[in-house]
Amino acid sequence: MRSPVSVPAASLWCLLLAGALSSPTPVVRPKAVRVRQESPEPQSTACGDIIDSVNEGFAYFYATDAYDCLTSVPFNPAVATRFVDYVNTTLQFQSTLAYIKNPPPGYQQPAVDVLAGLQSIKNNVTTGVYQNQYQFEIDLQHLLYSTHDAHLYLTAGITAAFSFLAPFSITAASSDGKSLPKVYITADVIKSRNESWTPSPIKTINDQDAIEYLTKVASLNSFGGVEAHADWNQLFTMPGLDIRGERSIWDGYINFFPGDEIKVVVENGTDYLDYWLALYNEPYATGPLTTGGDFYNYFVLGLLPASYNESAGFYNPAYAINESSVPEEAAPAVNSWSEISYGAYPDPDVAQDGLAVVEDGVVSGYFLRDVNAAVLSLPTFGQTGYSIGNFSAAVSYFISNATEANITRVVIDLQQNTGGTVELAFSTFKRFFPDIDPFAGSRRRNHQLGNTLGEGYTAYFDNIPADDPRYENFVADEWVITSRLNAATGQNFTSWAEYSGPLQENDDLFSLTERYNLSSYIFDAALFEGWIPWGYTPESPADGVPRPFDAENIVLLTDGACSSTCALLVEMFTQVGVKTITAGGAPSTGPMQAVGGNRGAALYSADGLDYHIRQLSLLDVDDAVLATVPQLNDEGYRDSGVFTTVFGVNLRDQIRPNDTVPLQFKYEAADCRIFYTLDNVYNMSRLWRDAVSASFDDNALCVEGSTGYKNSSKPAPEPLLSTPSTLNFDFGEPDEFLIGDGLDLSGGLQAAGQAARSGRITLCTNGCDTGSECKDVVLKSCKAGGLPTSVKRCVPIRQGQDYCPAGTTWEKKTPHVLKTAANPLRKSAFQKTTTVWTGPCTPNSQSDLCG
Numbered sequence: 001m002r003s004p005v006s007v008p009a010a011s012l013w014c015l016l017l018a019g020a021l022s023s024p025t026p027v028v029r030p031k032a033v034r035v036r037q038e039s040p041e042p043q044s045t046a047c048g049d050i051i052d053s054v055n056e057g058f059a060y061f062y063a064t065d066a067y068d069c070l071t072s073v074p075f076n077p078a079v080a081t082r083f084v085d086y087v088n089t090t091l092q093f094q095s096t097l098a099y100i101k102n103p104p105p106g107y108q109q110p111a112v113d114v115l116a117g118l119q120s121i122k123n124n125v126t127t128g129v130y131q132n133q134y135q136f137e138i139d140l141q142h143l144l145y146s147t148h149d150a151h152l153y154l155t156a157g158i159t160a161a162f163s164f165l166a167p168f169s170i171t172a173a174s175s176d177g178k179s180l181p182k183v184y185i186t187a188d189v190i191k192s193r194n195e196s197w198t199p200s201p202i203k204t205i206n207d208q209d210a211i212e213y214l215t216k217v218a219s220l221n222s223f224g225g226v227e228a229h230a231d232w233n234q235l236f237t238m239p240g241l242d243i244r245g246e247r248s249i250w251d252g253y254i255n256f257f258p259g260d261e262i263k264v265v266v267e268n269g270t271d272y273l274d275y276w277l278a279l280y281n282e283p284y285a286t287g288p289l290t291t292g293g294d295f296y297n298y299f300v301l302g303l304l305p306a307s308y309n310e311s312a313g314f315y316n317p318a319y320a321i322n323e324s325s326v327p328e329e330a331a332p333a334v335n336s337w338s339e340i341s342y343g344a345y346p347d348p349d350v351a352q353d354g355l356a357v358v359e360d361g362v363v364s365g366y367f368l369r370d371v372n373a374a375v376l377s378l379p380t381f382g383q384t385g386y387s388i389g390n391f392s393a394a395v396s397y398f399i400s401n402a403t404e405a406n407i408t409r410v411v412i413d414l415q416q417n418t419g420g421t422v423e424l425a426f427s428t429f430k431r432f433f434p435d436i437d438p439f440a441g442s443r444r445r446n447h448q449l450g451n452t453l454g455e456g457y458t459a460y461f462d463n464i465p466a467d468d469p470r471y472e473n474f475v476a477d478e479w480v481i482t483s484r485l486n487a488a489t490g491q492n493f494t495s496w497a498e499y500s501g502p503l504q505e506n507d508d509l510f511s512l513t514e515r516y517n518l519s520s521y522i523f524d525a526a527l528f529e530g531w532i533p534w535g536y537t538p539e540s541p542a543d544g545v546p547r548p549f550d551a552e553n554i555v556l557l558t559d560g561a562c563s564s565t566c567a568l569l570v571e572m573f574t575q576v577g578v579k580t581i582t583a584g585g586a587p588s589t590g591p592m593q594a595v596g597g598n599r600g601a602a603l604y605s606a607d608g609l610d611y612h613i614r615q616l617s618l619l620d621v622d623d624a625v626l627a628t629v630p631q632l633n634d635e636g637y638r639d640s641g642v643f644t645t646v647f648g649v650n651l652r653d654q655i656r657p658n659d660t661v662p663l664q665f666k667y668e669a670a671d672c673r674i675f676y677t678l679d680n681v682y683n684m685s686r687l688w689r690d691a692v693s694a695s696f697d698d699n700a701l702c703v704e705g706s707t708g709y710k711n712s713s714k715p716a717p718e719p720l721l722s723t724p725s726t727l728n729f730d731f732g733e734p735d736e737f738l739i740g741d742g743l744d745l746s747g748g749l750q751a752a753g754q755a756a757r758s759g760r761i762t763l764c765t766n767g768c769d770t771g772s773e774c775k776d777v778v779l780k781s782c783k784a785g786g787l788p789t790s791v792k793r794c795v796p797i798r799q800g801q802d803y804c805p806a807g808t809t810w811e812k813k814t815p816h817v818l819k820t821a822a823n824p825l826r827k828s829a830f831q832k833t834t835t836v837w838t839g840p841c842t843p844n845s846q847s848d849l850c851g
Contacts, residue, residue: 046072048290050280059280059318064260066162066278070134072292073158077125079300080136082641084122087140087154089630089638090606091115094649095445098508099665100147106667106716108227108593109148110724117143133158133296137642138256142220142727145255149664150224150418150563150598151650155803157642158299162278164254165247166262169237170202170214171682172584174675177690177701180587181675183210185266186237190342190682199678200268207263211587214250219725221254226664228720229585230560230596236584238676239344239684240379240416240559243337244362245837252279256727283319283799283816283838284771285312302643314773314797319816319838337364344682348377350401352387352394360387363394366688367402373409373692374402378428381420381565382801384809388531392427399431399548409696410549411688412573413557415583418597419564423528426518429572430535432549434542438572440516441487442601442652446502446509452629453479453612454496460619462495476526478604478651479612483523487513487657505660513655529844551577555695556594557688558582558670563597570595571654571663581695581702582670583687589704590717591669599663604651606644607805610637645803667716669709671695672702772796775840795840804841813839 047069050061091097091114101113121139130136137159144154169186182201192199205213214235215228222231235250247253258276265271282299287308289295297303315321335355337345348355350365360383366375376398383391402410429438444450457479464471475483481499482492493499493514502509517523518536525532535542556570556578574580580594613629614636630638653662672694680687694701708714772794796803801810816836 045290047292047295048288051286051289054280054316054318057317057320061162061278061280062260063164063258063276063278066164066280067257069292069295070158070162070257071132073133073295073300074293075130075133075136076296076300077128079641080125080130080133081122082639083156084118084125084140086606086638086640086642086644087647088115088118089449090609090647090649091118092447092449093445093604093609093651094149094152095443095510095600095653096147096149096650096662096664097445098506099662100149102506103665104661107665108667108716108719109225110146110719110722112143112146112724114143114147117146132292133300138727141255142725145220145223146724148225149600149650151600151603151648153223154644154647156640156644156647158295159255160645161280161282161295161299163252163281164256164258165252165277165279166250166254166258167274167277169248169251171236171238172232172587172676173678173681175678177675177677178704180589181584182587183214183236184678185264189678192678193682194343200266200270202264203267204265205262206259215586215721216725217250217254217258219721220256220727221249223249223253223255224563224598225560225596226599227560227593227596229592232586233560233584233596238416238559239337239341239682240561242341243345244379244416245340246416280318281799283315283797285314285316287312300642315816315838319836321814321816341684342682345377345684350394350398353390354387360384361390361394363391363398365394365398365402366685367405367407368685368688368692369405369407371409371689371692372407373411373688373696374398374405374407375411375413375688377413379413379416381417381422381424381569383421383424384811388421388423391424392431392534395428395431403548408549409553409555409692411555411557411691411695413688414562414566414570415557415559416561417558417563417566418561419566421528422565422568423531423533425565425569425572426536427533428569430533430542432554432573433547433551433576434535434545435547436576437518437536439487439575439657440568440572440601441513441655441657442515443511443513443655444602444652446500446511449629451496451500452625453616454481454500456616456619456621456625457612458482458496472522472526475523478602478608481514483517483520485515485517487515487655492517503660510660514652552579553696555579555581555671555691557691558594558596559584560592560596562595564600564603567595567597567599567663568601568654571599574668579672579695580670581672581674581691583674583691584676585673586720588720589706590673591706591709592673592703593668594670595668598650599654600650600652601654602650602652604649605805606640606647606649607637613638645798646805667709669706669716671707671710672699673706674701675703773840775842793843795842797838798841799836799838808841808843810841811839812837 046065050065050069053061094114097114101111103109103111121136121143124130124139125136130139137157141154141159144152170183171186171189172181172183173189174181184199184201188199202210204210215232218231218235219228222234225231225234235248237248237251241248254276260275261273262276263271263273286298287305289298289305294305297305335351336347337355338347345364346366348364349367350363352361352363355361355364362378362380362383364377366377368375376395381391426438426440457474457477458481461471461474461477461480462482464474474480481496482494484493485491486493486498498512499514500511503512504510516527518533519538521532521537521539524537532540534540535545554573556573558570558580559582562570570580574594582592582594585592610632614632616629617626633639653664655662674690674694676687677690680690690701699707709716774792775795776792796805796808798804798810804810814837816838
């Protein structure tokens with residue numbers, strides 16, 4: 001048994017609640033004594049203890065308790081092999097495989113051979129390397145994380161059950177804008193700003209230099225960043241996250257078990273001890289999951305325990321609906337982000353209708369008349385329904401009001417914008433540059449299954465008359481190419497064979513470059529769910545409309561998070577001469593890229609692939625061809641082995657005119673980089689003015705060595721990290737007691753009951769799976785002239801868009817207040833409650849139900 005240890009250190013969360021850590025005012029605080037009394041042997045009921053606490057209403061746990069549960073889950077090599085094969089088939093659609101393996105000069109992340117890595121994992125399965133399901137799953141997750149592609153992500157199995165997190169938030173800032181940033185407790189930064197004192201930065205974490213420790217955490221756990229600067233910024237809490245109701249990687253989304261204790265020493269000598277935490281992510285009632293075997297049945301095989309009570313409530317008690325919260329439909333919208341951002345955002349001059357964290361409004365505008373600048377804040381393009389129109393209306397209103405005020409300079413603030421609705425990128429660009437049609441070219445990887453889909457769907461579409469209702473259903477389908485333009489000729493492709501090439505680049509095969517035919521009203525309506533971006537079609541021309549601002553008087557402000565649709569917007573703006581400035585980054589001088597996230601053109605999903613395979617049999621495709629595609633089960637999906645909530649890949653690369661290298665792998669430094677400072681990191685008015693000064697007035701305010709990269713022969717800097725992060729399977733260090741030979745892995749298949757959940761949209765005829773509700777949805781009927789029809793479908797209830805099936809849009813509907821469970825053998829440190837939201841994944845169109 002590990003000896004009890006008495007540590008005279010304060011509980012970090014308790015102190016954060018009482019006040020700031022490095023306050024200059026002496027504060028007398030009691031010393032919390034941590035006494036470890038756990039048994040040195042893992043308990044067979046580790047998972048059951050957590051579920052018991054969940055059923056008592058608790059959602060947060062100590063990380064070691066969650067880890068104890070995860071490592072008690074047994075491993076089945078046959079199931080794992082089927083899962084690896086499923087992943088391999090889906091990965092063939094990942095457009096960047098060759099370039100991740102052999103990146104061009106200037107790429108800032110280590111190379112990785114994804115397919116070879118997957119084969120290595122399969123070899124590990126067959127040779128007995130993995131001792132439990134957790135080891136297998138995190139090895140696969142680590143491989144996917146190492147691609148640094150935010151469109152390539154997997155939520156599946158037991159790793160979906162928990163998220164690890166620190167019990168406090170951190171923020172990085174420079175003291176004066178020139179010295180290298182240091183890391184602070186976020187509560188200190190906010191409190192010191194309000195009380196006019198200087199906080200003390202963190203010196204060490206777990207006896208390691210804070211910068212070195214956090215660099216390792218960022219390299220291992222940050223998601224989808226194309227360089228270390230973007231990875232670093234993901235660790236920190238900042239106002240752009242606050243207004244979206246999101247958390248940083250550090251205090252919300254650590255993927256790989258971080259350990260037990262977290263000891264912090266700040267430069268003024270004060271030290272604090274606390275513990276890593278884990279959030280139980282499953283909101284549904286599961287019945288009794290007593291053993292690791294029960295966890296395997298539910299999270300890996302998707303089976304409920306035999307003793308599951310069907311009369312149990314939809315949500316488990318930890319995710320019970322917060323009845324005291326005002327329902328979203330009645331929640332008053334706000335006209336300012338100030339309160340939710342702890343005073344960081346000022347009151348806006350322009351705001352989108354419904355501006356609120358739990359509403360749909362996200363656009364706000366600010367007029368800085370003292371520096372002749374206006375700020376358009378676009379923290380996300382994640383809009384649905386009428387909010388899409390309201391977003392564009394707010395942008396137009398901002399432009400008209402700024403020009404009427406004779407303001408000539410504009411900052412478009414894209415901090416924390418990780419993408420969303422593609423239509424809004426095209427629409428926003430056109431409102432600033434009505435006389436230009438953006439290029440927006442893309443291409444995909446050429447391989448057998450993709451060609452089979454493309455040939456089948458394109459040939460079927462080519463035989464549909466334009467007045468047939470099916471025409472609108474298929475015109476914008478991902479595998480119909482003759483409705484899209486050949487970028488080289490400006491004309492529609494004549495066949496899939498013309499499009500598919502193949503072109504050989506970097507030891508792989510690719511298609512030709514395609515462009516959306518945005519001048520087609522029918523194509524736009526189908527692609528953008530009925531919304532038509534202004535200025536592209538003859539029905540909505542922008543002829544004669546002047547530019548509201550000169551390109552040289554516009555600057556895009558980013559922070560490395562910009563991804564997907566945001567990356568598309570940045571590409572369109574910079575191609576016409578707009579400047580970029582980026583904030584933050586690792587504590588080093590030199591440049592930083594404006595777009596630090598995914599720069600791909602299309603996200604595709606495993607479920608979307610299954611749908612397209614399923615529909616092939618309805619498209620007059622020869623039986624011989626159908627015999628070459630993966631087989632589907634009775635529900636119409638490939639056998640994944642492991643229950644998979646969502647698996648996304650990057651289907652198409654962004655490609656520039658007369659180029660072959662994906663934009664994802666080009667080094668694109670911002671025109672200027674600035675550090676966040678203690679004065680501006682939680683003061684947006686100051687940050688925006690600093691961005692204006694550095695961009696337009698005084699280039700010397702940029703970080704040393706960060707300028708002069710655009711349109712020059714200056715080589716890209718050497719990567720900050722040249723080797724990939726490594727995963728140590730001895731995860732228990734320094735807590736060896738978590739690993740033992742006496743694990744009870746009972747409760748396997750013999751104790752399983754009915755299927756738990758499919759996570760997909762199904763008919764309500766036979767009832768809905770756990771995690772789904774029968775709801776009325778509006779779809780276009782294939783057999784009624786394409787007219788909208790209200791039908792009942794089982795719709796998955798999820799916690800965000802990333803957890804929804806392909807072809808659906810998440811709606812934030814139901815609030816849940818989560819609290820921590822105190823281990824009876826420890827004094828609870830984590831006292832804060834958190835509100836999370838669930839809601840339905842509503843179908844966008846008839847596509848995945850038609851036929």
